[in-house]
Amino acid sequence: MIPLSYLLRFIEEDAPFGDLTSEAVVPEGTTARAVIIAKQEGVIAGVEEAKALFEHFGVEAEVKKLDGEEVKREDVIIELRGDARAILLVERTALNVMGRMSGIATEVKKLVERVKAVNPKVRVAGTRKTLLKPIDKRAIIIGGGEPHRFSLSDAILIKDNHLALVSLEEAIRRAKAFSVYKVVEVEVESLEGALRAARAGADVVMLDNMTPEEIAETIEALKREGLRERVKIEVSGGITPKNIEEYAELDVDVISLGYLTHSVRNFDVSLEMIGKV
Incomplete structure (x- = not known):
């Protein structure tokens, strides 16, 4: 579960000086019952986070659907x-967290199922294109995807802006010398770049913004040089739900999409007050 301290920041932002309307209208000490219901079908997520928030403020929260469960409208x-x-x-705050996490988890599960139907070995991953990392990364996991890096501190990923300052071979050499425990991934945009990265000892080669045809050609070149089995292949850039299966048909290991966190629509959940107790 996401740390409660992180979640409470959203409450503090939403009610920095209390809930003015409720304090003015609802008599102090009023006890009530309410339910949170799904307003559409999909994968529910953020349940544990919502439960923790309500319980922190003394509200009993009985979970009826667990994170990762399929729900129907009105459940x-x-x-x-x-x-x-x-x-x-x-x-x-609880509905916002659940809505975003469920929207991501629902879309991730759909894409994972579509990719697995084409190529069972391929994994679907998110990216760092989000400011709500704890929420979004956990939602991706609940949906059955790979969260990828959580932060810059997690893994070594050498990108084009690094290579504008240091040669590819030198960057990999330095990364390998820096830590024996970290996987070294290199982002490239061409067949030649992929070959150079694999020859230099990269553990993962990310083929960025390349067409399926270019990727297929690159993989064949790696195979001819006996390098394909030495590296994992990640593809990223320009991949959407419309074309993801074209990439899944290739001999790749991971498909990563920023779409999972920057373009997914919120899942519709609602809180309905039943009345006073």
Whole structure:
């Protein structure tokens, strides 16, 4: 689960000086029941995070659907009971977290299933194109995908802006000398770049913004030189739900998409107050 301290920042942002409307309208000490329901079909996520938020503010939260479960429209996900003001305070933050995480998890599962149907060995991964890393990365995992790097501190990924300053071979040599525990990945945009990276000892070669035809040609060249089995191949850049299966048909190991976090629509969830207890 995402650390509660991280989640509480959203409450602090949403109600820096309290929930003015609830404090003005709802009598202090009012106890109520409420439910969070799905308003569409998909994979639910963020349930544990929502539960933790409500319980932090003294609200009983009974989970009816677990993270990663398929839900249908009108399914009850969580039943709530407690102080009405507390329920209303947490409502929007909990729904925002669940909505975003469920939207990502739902889309990830769809794409993973489509890719696996074409090529069972290929994994679908996210990218760092998000500012909500704890939320988005966990949602990708719940949906059955690979989170990729969580941060710049996690792994070595040599990109074009690094190579504008240091040669590819020198960058790989330095990276290998820096740590024996970290996998070294190199982003390239051409067949020649892929061959150079593999020859220099890269563990993973990311083929960035290359067409399926260019990737197929590159993989064949790696095979001819006996390099394909020495590296993992990741493809990224310009990959969408419309063309992902074209990439899955190739002899690649990972398909990574920024789409999973920067373009996915929120999942529709709603909190409905049942009434006073």
